[in-house]
Amino acid sequence: MQQKQISAAVIKRLPRYYRYLSELQEENVERISSDELSKRMGVTASQIRQDLNNFGGFGQQGYGYNVEYLKNEIGKILGLDKIHNMIIIGGGNLGKALAGYANFENQGFVIKGIFDCNPELVGRKVRDIKIMSMGVLENFLKENQIAIVVLTIPKDQAVQVAQELYGYGVRAIWNFAHVDLNLPEDAFVENVHLSESLMQLSYRLNSRQ
Amino acid sequence: MQQKQISAAVIKRLPRYYRYLSELQEENVERISSDELSKRMGVTASQIRQDLNNFGGFGQQGYGYNVEYLKNEIGKILGLDKIHNMIIIGGGNLGKALAGYANFENQGFVIKGIFDCNPELVGRKVRDIKIMSMGVLENFLKENQIAIVVLTIPKDQAVQVAQELYGYGVRAIWNFAHVDLNLPEDAFVENVHLSESLMQLSYRLNSRQ
The missing domain is CATH 3.40.50.720 (NAD(P)-binding Rossmann-like Domain)
Known part of the structure; x- marks a missing residue:
């Protein structure tokens, strides 16, 4: 995955996405729309889409995000796949x-x-x-x-x-x-x-x- | 002192001013220009002037800030004069x-x-x-x-x-x-x-x- 220069504000928000996606995974939710995720996190859906677009998107229009995949990808960006x-x-x-x-x-x-x-x-x-x-x-x-x-x-x-x-x-x-x-x-x-x-x-x- | 609506970013920076002014006071510095304070804190002098202007200024042109007074005033804004x-x-x-x-x-x-x-x-x-x-x-x-x-x-x-x-x-x-x-x-x-x-x-x- 290519990474462009990401703003510090976006980086600060990534762990919170990771946390919510981890909770969704614990609740066995497999797929979530940006609208549902936005309600849950108390941010706008457009903010979520913009933030995630910095890393290439991860979602398919009208189909939502795959929770496990998105969590793992954000984890990799944050370096959580390493010791x-x-x-x-x-x-x-x-x-x-x-x-x-x-x-x-x-x-x-x-x-x-x-x-x-x-x-x-x-x-x-x-x-x-x-x-x-x-x-x-x-x-x-x-x-x-x-x-x-x-x-x-x-x-x-x-x-x-x-x-x-x-x-x-x-x-x-x-x-x-x-x-x-x-x-x-x-x-x-x-x-x-x-x-x-x-x-x-x-x-x-x-x-x- | 009258307080207008202050942005969250300014409020987040106030404790750092308070910390630097406390250190200056411990070093018995009585007066400091916004230029000197800016070098010490690694922020621009204009940022300091803008931030403090939110609360009415505290400085006299060409004369700098009285360290103890400014520290105490910021302390009051932060509620540190109370238990x-x-x-x-x-x-x-x-x-x-x-x-x-x-x-x-x-x-x-x-x-x-x-x-x-x-x-x-x-x-x-x-x-x-x-x-x-x-x-x-x-x-x-x-x-x-x-x-x-x-x-x-x-x-x-x-x-x-x-x-x-x-x-x-x-x-x-x-x-x-x-x-x-x-x-x-x-x-x-x-x-x-x-x-x-x-x-x-x-x-x-x-x-x-």
């Missing part, structure tokens, strides 16, 4: 919570290790994932194919650690530290700034009054 | 991780309780926050002013629990369940779909190859 090995840097509450969430593995995101500078944590395990010392990080990255690094460390350490990771060849970071990492352009950083998400709620509560 | 009581529904790994994160409290988001249907968890504590049974939730909501409910339960329970919460008068939900809640329009739902965030990274890794 992505990850490590977590930061074995605190959030790092452990993410490591404990086995669902990521069902989608091909496999956590290979947790790293922390606190010697009291080193040697412990979350599920069967070992917490290791930061001293062995560089070697671990050399010896294992790690696609994504999850950063769950405080913001005052995150920028420096991210630069070290870039130096070790890491090009994709899932960043939970409340700071911008400012890495070179060939690195992909996806930020999850939890406080900023919460502030959207307090803004809306506040502006309502 | 927002929260509860967490779902005492699993993620719920406990969020409860353990004391930084929310520094921003006025105070976690008053955790609720779970698992009797083995009920009675335990995270920091000094009690895990309570779902059976006492309705009463707890009646007796405490809870502004925001955090949902960290599996997706197959989240929709029903959200509807119950709406029935109890809850109007702001921070939703970590991997499902759309479809509440009436006067409810504010802020979704944190972690898997979908991760898929943005795998898309970018995948489309690079």
